[in-house]
Amino acid sequence: MVHIRSLDPSASPLDYYGFELRRRREEAGLKQSQLGACIFVTGSLVGQIETAKKVPTRDFSERVDAALGTDGMFSRLVGLVLRSQLPHWFQAYAEMEAKAAYISTYQAQLVDGLLQTEEYARAVLGFRNEDNLDARVAARMERQRILDRETPPLMWVVLSEAVLHQEVGGPEVMRNQLAHLLELRGREWVKVQVLPFAVGAHAGLPGTFTLLRFEDDPDLVYTEDFVQGHMTANPAAIREGSLRYDHLQAAALSVEDSAALIARVMEERYGHRPGPDGRTLA
Incomplete structure (x- = not known):
């Protein structure tokens, strides 16, 4: 007899998902391999998700x-x-x-x-x-769905020019x-500005931070250290963060000039160059 791991659906959202997937599949009279064939994955993957292993x-x-209606x-x-x-402290x-x-x-x-x-x-x-990298990447991509809503938040980003030159993951x-x-x-x-190296000392030297504003709730400021993040609605912190951000926006290149700098760095630092044999190199 095959041992089927029993899940406590109240243990976590992942356990609840697995529990419901198995229940709905069995109600439809399908084996894991049959459901897998319907949705173009292996039966093994269906089983791993049903047992909260993936x-x-x-x-x-x-x-x-679509398959189970x-x-x-x-x-x-x-x-x-x-x-x-997502990390517990980030949720x-x-x-x-x-x-x-x-x-x-x-x-x-x-970025x-x-x-x-x-x-x-x-x-x-x-x-x-x-460890669990696929899930952590998927969680980050899921966060981005707020930008695709019918009424998305207005997002204004100031990037240090260093972000453009810090090679993450390779040239491509x-x-x-x-x-x-x-x-x-x-x-x-969505608006992106770049704070150029030429600015010198600036209001963002203490590090990265984010301000969140809401329709009906108090504003928040969020910072991170190498251990975890910190979120506060303290009025003094909001005032300081807002003032620093205003200074950064004023010192940064315009949105149009920022795009031109991004394009230039993309081509000059990460552009495709012909190799000795004529083939393109990253």
């Missing part, structure tokens, strides 16, 4: 909904599952980020997580620890990441 993706969930249940549930894969911030009407952030070293490509995010998240990953930043110009609610 985290489902949004694509998997949408296919399951579950009216979008798994597509809705996967958001909770992926959010639960409260992610919830507030998703509610924000206005996000303004200064990034000193990396902001909401604007990262999947390959760039994988290089960042997997630098020291590749960086080229694609900078190209993605340029593509975002098509979204009127």
Whole structure:
């Protein structure tokens, strides 16, 4: 007799997802391999998700909904599952980020997580620890869905020029990441400015920070150290963060000039160059 691991659906969103997937599949009279064939994955993968050994993706969930006729249940549930894969200390911030009407952030070293490509995010998240990396990358990509809402938050990003030169994941990953930043110009609610090296000393020297503003709730300021993040609604902290951000915006290049600098760095530092044999090199 095959031993089937029993799940406590109240243990976590992932356990609940696995429990419901097995229940709905069995109600449909399908074996794991049969459901897998319907959604173009292996039966083994279905089994791993049913036993909470693997985290489902949004694509998997949408296919399951279509195959089992579950009216979008798994597509809705996967958001909770992926959010639960974020670091525990970060989950409260992610919830507030998703509610924000206005996000303004200064990034000193990396592209902001909401604007990262999947390959760039994988290089960042997997630098020291590749455990559960697929799930952590999927969770970061899931956060970005707030920018695709019918009414997305207005997001204003100031990047240190160092972000453009800090090679993360290799030249091709960086080229694609900078190209993605340029593509975002098509979204009127996302603005990117670059703080050039020529500015010298500036208000962002203490490090990266983010301000969240809401329609009905108090503003928040968020900072991180190498251990965890810190979020506060303290009026003095909000005032200081807002003042620093105003100074950074004023010192940064315009949105148009920032795009020109990003394009120049993309071509000069990460552009495709012909090799000795005439083939293109990254």
